[in-house]
Amino acid sequence: MIKIYCQQLALLILLSYVHLAISIQARSDREQQVTPAIGNNARVAAGDNTNYRVWGPKVLCSMLPDDFLECNKPIDHKDNKTAKEEKGYGCLKFGGLNYEDVEHTKVQCTVFNDIDCHGPRTFHRDGVPCIRYSEHYFLTTLLYSLLLGFLGMDRFCLGQTGTAVGKLLTLGGVGVWWIVDIILLITNRLTPEDDSNWNPYV
Numbered sequence: 001m002i003k004i005y006c007q008q009l010a011l012l013i014l015l016s017y018v019h020l021a022i023s024i025q026a027r028s029d030r031e032q033q034v035t036p037a038i039g040n041n042a043r044v045a046a047g048d049n050t051n052y053r054v055w056g057p058k059v060l061c062s063m064l065p066d067d068f069l070e071c072n073k074p075i076d077h078k079d080n081k082t083a084k085e086e087k088g089y090g091c092l093k094f095g096g097l098n099y100e101d102v103e104h105t106k107v108q109c110t111v112f113n114d115i116d117c118h119g120p121r122t123f124h125r126d127g128v129p130c131i132r133y134s135e136h137y138f139l140t141t142l143l144y145s146l147l148l149g150f151l152g153m154d155r156f157c158l159g160q161t162g163t164a165v166g167k168l169l170t171l172g173g174v175g176v177w178w179i180v181d182i183i184l185l186i187t188n189r190l191t192p193e194d195d196s197n198w199n200p201y202v
């Protein structure tokens with residue numbers, strides 16, 4: 001007799017568990033429906049970003065990754081400080097081996113036409129390194145330096161024509177300059193004349 005009641009009691013407890021679970025679920029569903037209403041009211045306060053819904057489907061143009069943008073090259077002020085101050089941004093010098101040595105600047109970027117986004121489509125992006133690449137490759141130059149250093153070919157190729165002629169006429173400083181330049185090259189003190197960095201794309 002107690003056994004039968006026990007089963008019924010167990011069933012009753014089980015049912016009330018299910019009931020409890022369902023009502024908790026329903027309640028959290030209701031709360032979730034309420035949450036987006038708060039989200040809709042959240043606006044980005046600054047400037048032209050009013051009416052921008054943070055949880056909306058459109059991303060701010062200025063937050064798009066670089067792949068969606070056409071950015072200008074950093075402006076070269078050629079060490080003219082007044083020109084840089086007038087413009088507000090740009091590079092005084094190009095190049096540098098370590099991050100700390102490289103100047104960084106803003107550049108103007110425009111979103112590609114087919115990309116849909118919110119806000120101004122042309123803006124400035126900061127933190128662009130003042131670096132440029134021309135057709136100077138470290139390994140190729142090192143080869144020239146090792147094999148043709150006595151003809152000054154390494155310096156010719158780097159655009160340092162003056163010293164290259166001197167190196168050629170002295171046949172690599174009778175061998176000494178030849179070796180010195182290899183060391184300078186490896187320690188990165190002999191670099192392209194046009195302040196470009198070594199081209200990383202081999």
Ligand SMILES: *[C@@H]1O[C@H](CO)[C@@H](O)[C@H](O)[C@H]1NC(C)=O
Pocket residue numbers: 080081082083086
């Ligand atoms: C530097 O830039 C300013 C403004 O562009 C220009 O007026 C000036 O002539 C420049 N100075 C030199 C030395 O090039």
